[in-house]
Structure formats: C-alpha cells, structure tokens
Amino acid sequence: MTILITGGAGYIGSHTCIELLNAGHDIIVVDNFSNSKPEALKRVSEITRKYFRTYCLDLQNREGLEKVFTDNEIEAVIHFAGFKAVGESVHFPLKYYENNMNSTITLCEVMKKFHVNKLVFSSSATVYGVTDTVPITEESPLKATNPYGRTKQMIEELLQDLYDSDREWSIALLRYFNPVGAHESGRIGEDPNGIPNNLMPYISQVAIGKLEKLQVYGDDYPTVDGTGVRDYIHVVDLGLGHVKALERMLTTRGIDAYNLGTGKGYSVLEVLSAYEKAAGKTIPYTVVEKRPGDVAVCYADTSKAKEKLNWEAVKGIDEMCKDSWRWQQHNPFGYEKQSKMLVKN
The missing domain is CATH 3.40.50.720 (NAD(P)-binding Rossmann-like Domain)
Incomplete structure (x- = not known):
C-alpha cells in the first residue's frame, strides 16, 4: 500500500x-x-x-x-x-x-x-x-x-x-x-520565490549576501529584547x-x-544571534515600524501531540540555524544551478 x-x-x-x-x-x-x-x-x-x-x-x-x-x-x-x-x-x-x-x-x-x-x-x-x-x-x-x-x-x-x-x-x-x-545533508531546504516572507530564509539570504540587511519589525514589544517572539x-x-x-x-x-511546534518562543534578535553564531559572521539589521496585527508573543501548547501522537520536537534553535546555514551555503541560489544563475547576472 x-x-x-x-x-x-x-x-x-x-x-x-x-x-x-x-x-x-x-x-x-x-x-x-x-x-x-x-x-x-x-x-x-x-x-x-x-x-x-x-x-x-x-x-x-x-x-x-x-x-x-x-x-x-x-x-x-x-x-x-x-x-x-x-x-x-x-x-x-x-x-x-x-x-x-x-x-x-x-x-x-x-x-x-x-x-x-x-x-x-x-x-x-x-x-x-x-x-x-x-x-x-x-x-x-x-x-x-x-x-x-x-x-x-x-x-x-x-x-x-x-x-x-x-x-x-x-x-x-x-x-x-x-x-x-533544513535537512542535515544540506541537500534539501527552503527555496522561496523572490524575497522571502519568513524570518529565517530572510536572515540566511542576508548572511549569504543576496540581501543587504534584515528588517526587524518593531523593538518595543513587552518581550526579553523588545522584538516579537515566535515558536x-x-x-x-x-x-x-x-x-x-x-x-x-x-x-x-x-x-x-x-x-x-516546540512549545517555546524565540525573539527575532535571539534567532538572529543564533544564526550569527552558526554562520560565524555579523548579520546587519535595521528596525522598522511594526506590522499591523502582529502580536508580541505567540507559541504553541504541544501537549496533545505528545500525548496522542507520541511526538515532540527535539531540535533547538542552534540546530535550526546550523542546518539552515548549511543549506544556504551549499545552495546559494536554491535548487537552480549556480552556474546558470551567474550567467544570467
């Protein structure tokens, strides 16, 4: 079957x-x-x-x-x-x-x-x-x-x-x-079309040099460092x-x-710091206005999945960033062949 x-x-x-x-x-x-x-x-x-x-x-x-x-x-x-x-x-x-x-x-x-x-x-x-x-x-x-x-x-x-x-x-x-x-092999990962909508692929493209700097939406939330916290x-x-x-x-x-989810939240700057550690470089960012509708903190209660599915997330933020950076380094243009992209440029 x-x-x-x-x-x-x-x-x-x-x-x-x-x-x-x-x-x-x-x-x-x-x-x-x-x-x-x-x-x-x-x-x-x-x-x-x-x-x-x-x-x-x-x-x-x-x-x-x-x-x-x-x-x-x-x-x-x-x-x-x-x-x-x-x-x-x-x-x-x-x-x-x-x-x-x-x-x-x-x-x-x-x-x-x-x-x-x-x-x-x-x-x-x-x-x-x-x-x-x-x-x-x-x-x-x-x-x-x-x-x-x-x-x-x-x-x-x-x-x-x-x-x-x-x-x-x-x-x-x-x-x-x-x-x-991304997968630990570095062979498959996130390959967004155009400018990424989500935080980590955006950070990774800044780290690899495809984008100039990360935009952080707001730094005055009631969180550990003022930036939004997500799971x-x-x-x-x-x-x-x-x-x-x-x-x-x-x-x-x-x-x-x-x-x-993991049942734990990380702020934007905590994710950025972990990614800088994984990439071994400083990643530039600028703070811009909050986006309408964004909340300060959002994370999951995952107890039901643990109880009924016998599942829980085991990988932490450091591993998330290391695997993302490995994928980005090995595939700077996603699944497109690098040579083909360079010819276009």
Missing part, C-alpha cells in the same frame, strides 16, 4: 517524504511545481536511496487525479498542496480561495470514489489569527485574519463536515507554527510529526487537530 503526498516537492513536503521513506513507507508524489522544483524530489531519492513515482499534475485535474488512484493502490493521503504566501493572499484572495478550496474538494471527492478515507491535512497556526493568550491550545478560537489562513480554516471546517457525514474517515489536522531549518520548529521534526500522525490515522477513525 502506498501513501500519496500532494505538494510533495515543497519545503515541508520534501522533508516529510524523506522521513516517510526512512520509516519504511512507500510513497507517490503529485505536484504541479508551481511553487517547487522537481530537483527537490531527485535529491529526496538520492538521500534515501529509494525510488518513488512522481506525477506532474494539478489537483484540480480530476481526470488526471483519478488515473493516479487507478494506477496505484493508495492507502492514505498527506495533503500539502496549496498556495501559501500570506501577503500574496491579501492581494489575490480569489486566486487563493479558488486554488486551495477547489483542489481540496476535488481530492476528497476522488478519495471518496476510491474508498480512501485516511487523510493528514497540512493546516497552519494562522487559523488562530491574532491572540494575546499563550500558549495556544487546539481549543483556542479559530479566527484567521487573512485569505490564506481563512482557506486553511475553511478546509478544516470542510473536513469536519466530511467526517460528520461519514464516520469511516480518519483525519488529522496539523497546525504548524514556524517551520525553519520556530525544525522542518525535520515537523516531517516526523506527519509520520506519527499518519501512523495514528491508519489505525483509528475520527478527526483531530494537533499543534506542531
């Missing part, structure tokens, strides 16, 4: 593929490569020394997706595929609703047709919106504040309705906080969390949400 990974060439998807293969699972990957590169999957095979089928396919292509299910004996699905940039979603909300909702609906309809009812969904802590109460538990109110987060929240509600209509389903909703880091989780720990969730889904029925 095989596990279908949608969006498996992406940052979190590719790391999860490695952990699934290392755990002895057979996988196939469906990805349209709109925000990822086939090279990531080639490197997954190199790292694990295992082969798996890959389909270049958009999930909204129902006929193509049904052929994938016809040609493979699929036992369960881990669903990563979807647009994911918060800022872009604000400017292009219809694009996000159309893609993220429709692709999930098509996937679930095809799963239902082929009697596959085990699903792990890649959700996000953005479903909680702005909250002043920490740590955030799975029972905290859902009040997403941007189109990207609302698509995640709406899909969670859709999946709850699906389970309510058919109690044979087993669904895990994984709400992750801030994935960072960062190593992407390998996150991948292992998906393996644990999958293995629980294979033997149970029901629907449950789980926070995946």
Whole structure:
C-alpha cells in the first residue's frame, strides 16, 4: 500500500517524504511545481536511496487525479498542496480561495470514489489569527485574519463536515507554527520565490549576501529584547510529526487537530544571534515600524501531540540555524544551478 503526498516537492513536503521513506513507507508524489522544483524530489531519492513515482499534475485535474488512484493502490493521503504566501493572499484572495478550496474538494471527492478515507491535512497556526493568550491550545478560537489562513480554516471546517457525514474517515489536522531549518545533508531546504516572507530564509539570504540587511519589525514589544517572539520548529521534526500522525490515522477513525511546534518562543534578535553564531559572521539589521496585527508573543501548547501522537520536537534553535546555514551555503541560489544563475547576472 502506498501513501500519496500532494505538494510533495515543497519545503515541508520534501522533508516529510524523506522521513516517510526512512520509516519504511512507500510513497507517490503529485505536484504541479508551481511553487517547487522537481530537483527537490531527485535529491529526496538520492538521500534515501529509494525510488518513488512522481506525477506532474494539478489537483484540480480530476481526470488526471483519478488515473493516479487507478494506477496505484493508495492507502492514505498527506495533503500539502496549496498556495501559501500570506501577503500574496491579501492581494489575490480569489486566486487563493479558488486554488486551495477547489483542489481540496476535488481530492476528497476522488478519495471518496476510491474508498480512501485516511487523510493528514497540512493546516497552519494562522487559523488562530491574532491572540494575546499563550500558549495556544487546539481549543483556542479559530479566527484567521487573512485569505490564506481563512482557506486553511475553511478546509478544516470542510473536513469536519466530511467526517460528520461519514464516520469511516480518519483525519488529522496539523497546525504548524514556524517551520525553519533544513535537512542535515544540506541537500534539501527552503527555496522561496523572490524575497522571502519568513524570518529565517530572510536572515540566511542576508548572511549569504543576496540581501543587504534584515528588517526587524518593531523593538518595543513587552518581550526579553523588545522584538516579537515566535515558536520556530525544525522542518525535520515537523516531517516526523506527519509520520506519527499518519501512523495514528491508519489505525483509528475520527478527526483531530494537533499543534506542531516546540512549545517555546524565540525573539527575532535571539534567532538572529543564533544564526550569527552558526554562520560565524555579523548579520546587519535595521528596525522598522511594526506590522499591523502582529502580536508580541505567540507559541504553541504541544501537549496533545505528545500525548496522542507520541511526538515532540527535539531540535533547538542552534540546530535550526546550523542546518539552515548549511543549506544556504551549499545552495546559494536554491535548487537552480549556480552556474546558470551567474550567467544570467
């Protein structure tokens, strides 16, 4: 039996593929490569020394997706595929609703047709919106504040309705906080399009010289150093969390949400300091105005995942930064060949 990974060439998807293969699972990957590169999957095979089928396919292509299910004996699905940039979603909300909702609906309809009812969904802590109460538990109110987060929240509600209509389903909703880091091999990592939206890839691109300086949004929060505190989780720990969730889904029925984080917050300047230590250099930054809606402190209560999934994050901020820097050093232009990029310049 095989596990279908949608969006498996992406940052979190590719790391999860490695952990699934290392755990002895057979996988196939469906990805349209709109925000990822086939090279990531080639490197997954190199790292694990295992082969798996890959389909270049958009999930909204129902006929193509049904052929994938016809040609493979699929036992369960881990669903990563979807647009994911918060800022872009604000400017292009219809694009996000159309893609993220429709692709999930098509996937679930095809799963239902082929009697596959085990699903792990890649959700996000953005479903909680702005909250002043920490740590955030799975029972905290859902009040997403941007189109990207609302698509995640709406899909969670859709999946709850699906389970309510058919109690044979087993669904895990994984709400992750801030994935960072890279595989210890330095062969796969985060390869954002354009200027990064998230802190650590932004720091890494300043460290490698692609960007001039880091912008720190506000330094007068009521925190240890005045900068915002967030829960960062190593992407390998996150991948292992998906393996644990999958293995629980294979033997149970029901629907449950789980926070995946470290349960600890680090400030922007603490992350910057750890990255400087890993890179062995000073990384310039400038303080700019706060972003509207940002809260001072945000971190997860992860006790439910520890209790029910037998999972907890083990990698700390130093390891997150070391692995991120190794990836950035070995791949200064991401998955693009360096020589090709230099010719363009």
